[in-house]
Amino acid sequence: MPTTTPRGCASVADLAVPVARSPIRPVGPATVVDGWEHATGAVTRAGLRLCDLSHLAKVTVRAPMDGQVAAALVVPHGRAVRDAGARRLVIGSGPGEWLVLAPQGEGPALLADIEARVAGTGEFVSVVELTHGRALMRLTGTDAVTGVLAKLCAVNLSDKATPDGTALRTSVAAVVTDIVRDDVDSERSYLLHCERSSGQYLFDALLDAGGDHGIEAHGATDKDW
Known part of the structure; x- marks a missing residue:
């Protein structure tokens, strides 16, 4: 009997190679790197950026x-x-x-x-x-608070209240989320960590909240870690 290759597999041989996938859909084309599916989209130059780091x-x-x-x-x-x-x-x-x-x-x-x-x-x-079992993403940009998080979270995220290196657990878009202030090259940046089942929802909520501030999603790079 002829062998049927399931949709999404290039060949039957692909079935023998397990691929780990983030709960967040890749932004644009994707490739597999060391067993994980990664978005391959170019890094955006937007002032407000969001990327998936669930592979960490x-x-x-x-x-x-x-x-x-x-x-x-x-x-x-x-x-x-x-x-x-x-x-x-x-x-x-x-x-x-x-x-x-x-x-x-x-x-x-x-x-x-x-x-x-x-x-x-x-x-x-x-x-x-x-x-x-968990989702992790990074939100970076000067407007990360005023343009995104302040719309979804009631916590005071000012520099005085939550400087770089601060960690807290709160609700973001009604999702229990760990927020970590982890600036990159002196630019304001936050890691957001939640249950896997809420990952796509939280990612989409952040993009929606930052829409009027020009937020863009991109594939992660070494700089994002």
């Missing part, structure tokens, strides 16, 4: 907020700090809860490293890799 490695840690694990992670609730090489970002996302981000493909190594660091503390600790 994500590990959550839960432990006593004043214990040995908390001391090892260093970063307190409400703050976000990059390591010396700027490859990992540790976010104090809640009391006794941390989110650690790293480049694509580093999830297993990141998980193993954190498990080694918390081993032997005697504390009740939960360390879980959630790379494929």
